[in-house]
Amino acid sequence: MLIDAGNNEDSSSVKNYISNQGITKLDYVIGTHPHEDHIGGMDYIINSFKIGKIYMPKATANTKTFRDVVSAIKGKGLKVMAPVVGQTFKVGNATATILAPNSSGYEDLNNFSIVIRLTFGSNSFMFDGDVVDVSENEMLSKGLNISADVLKVGHHGSSSSTTQAFLNKVNPKYAVISCGKNNSYGHPHKSTMNKLKSKGIKVYRTDENGTIVATSDGNNITFNTKSGSYNYAGIGSSASSNSSASSGSSKTRNVPVVVPKSSNNSKIVYYTPSGKSYHFDKNCSTLSRSKTILTGTLREVLSSSHNDHCNVCAEGN
Ligand SMILES: [Zn+2]
Ligand SMILES: [Zn+2]
Known part of the structure; x- marks a missing residue:
């Protein structure tokens, strides 16, 4: 699979x-x-x-x-x-169960993420895609079995995912976060890392560990690498932060919340006079109808009203 x-x-x-x-x-x-x-x-x-x-x-x-x-x-x-929630299928001797999506429509495409819980012997894994709090709350209120030894953390460790209630219920020993080194999205977020740290959950993260392989023999899970740190995006740098980012329950799209100093803030981006989004790609399809396309640096737009990254040319990350 x-x-x-x-x-x-x-x-x-x-x-x-x-x-x-x-x-x-x-x-x-x-x-x-x-x-x-x-x-x-x-x-x-x-x-x-x-x-x-x-x-x-x-x-x-x-x-x-x-x-x-x-x-x-x-x-x-x-x-x-x-996907049909509750449906199960065999993957070799393991069993996969579909746990989400639980609604037919969402504002945020990320909530459509198919969530799979995989069990093998006494081990279990949760693969959360990019679900954010809305879908997490649905899984909780439906009373689905979401407990797991390993949680593939939702949405790259962003602040809008991994609510405390959800994390408590999954109650993993290990968390895996997929995120780019010095990414411009502010992944993983401070609030997520602090929740993982306070529960003593070991974190494996692609920005520090590269490819992460978890192997289960049905009783024990081993990893191909040492666990990573609880550092979050922007730590140790005078990162410029976006005020809308601090709300942990934000239902907005994947707004870059903290831009680490080491990321390329002087990168040129494109936007329209009235548009809320900025675009990395000048030829982004959503810009094609605009007569006026303005340019600026990433640093400039992040402190302007055009600080929402486009989901088409940045495509959500
Ligand atoms: Zn996504
Ligand atoms: Zn993603």
């Missing part, structure tokens, strides 16, 4: 990693939600392996990335399965 396939530019590293395990067929492919950092490499993966079943939520994105995935699926004559 493959859950997500990274950015477009990660296509061959994901493919090579799977090939190097001697795998030629993926029985299950899960595209948690249509953001580029999750399904970017999916078309390449679909075209590179024999594929069993593909699960994707009933959500679309108006991006080339999404269209590429859809045409790869069609090109192979495959059909997308919609």
Whole structure:
């Protein structure tokens, strides 16, 4: 089973990693939600392996990335399965259970994320995609079994995910966070790291540890690397912070909250006079209708009213 396939530019590293395990067929492919950092490499993966079943939520994105995935699926004559909460399937001797999404519509595409709980012997894993508090609360109020030894932390450790109630219920020993080194999104967030730290949960994070492999024999889980730190984005630097970021219950999209000094604040970005978003790509499809396109540095727009990063050309991360 493959859950997500990274950015477009990660296509061959994901493919090579799977090939190097001697795998030629993926029985299950899960595209948690249509953001580029999750399904970017999916078309390449679909075209590179024999594929069993593909699960994707009933959500679309108006991006080339999404269209590429859809045409790869069609090109192979495959059909997308919609996730049904409570449905289980076998992955070898392990059992996967679908726990989310629990609603048919959300404001934030991230909440459409398919959540999988995988059990093997007495071990369990929660793969949370990019769920934020809305979906976490639904899983809690439905009383679903979300306990796990390992939690793949939702939405790259952002502040809008991993509520205290959710974390208490999952009650993991280990947490895994996927986040880019010195990313401009403020991942992982201070509030998430502090929650993990105060519960003594060991954290493994791709920005510090690189590829993380957790191996279960049904009783014990071992990792290929030492655990990482509880450092959060912007720590140790005079990071400029965005005031809207401090609210832990923020339901907004993935607004870059803290920009570490080491990230490229002088990067040129594009925006329109009335638009709230800024764009890394001058040719972003959402800019195509605008007569006036302004430019500025990332540092400038983050302290302006255009401080919301575009979900199309930045595609959500
Ligand atoms: Zn996302
Ligand atoms: Zn993401």
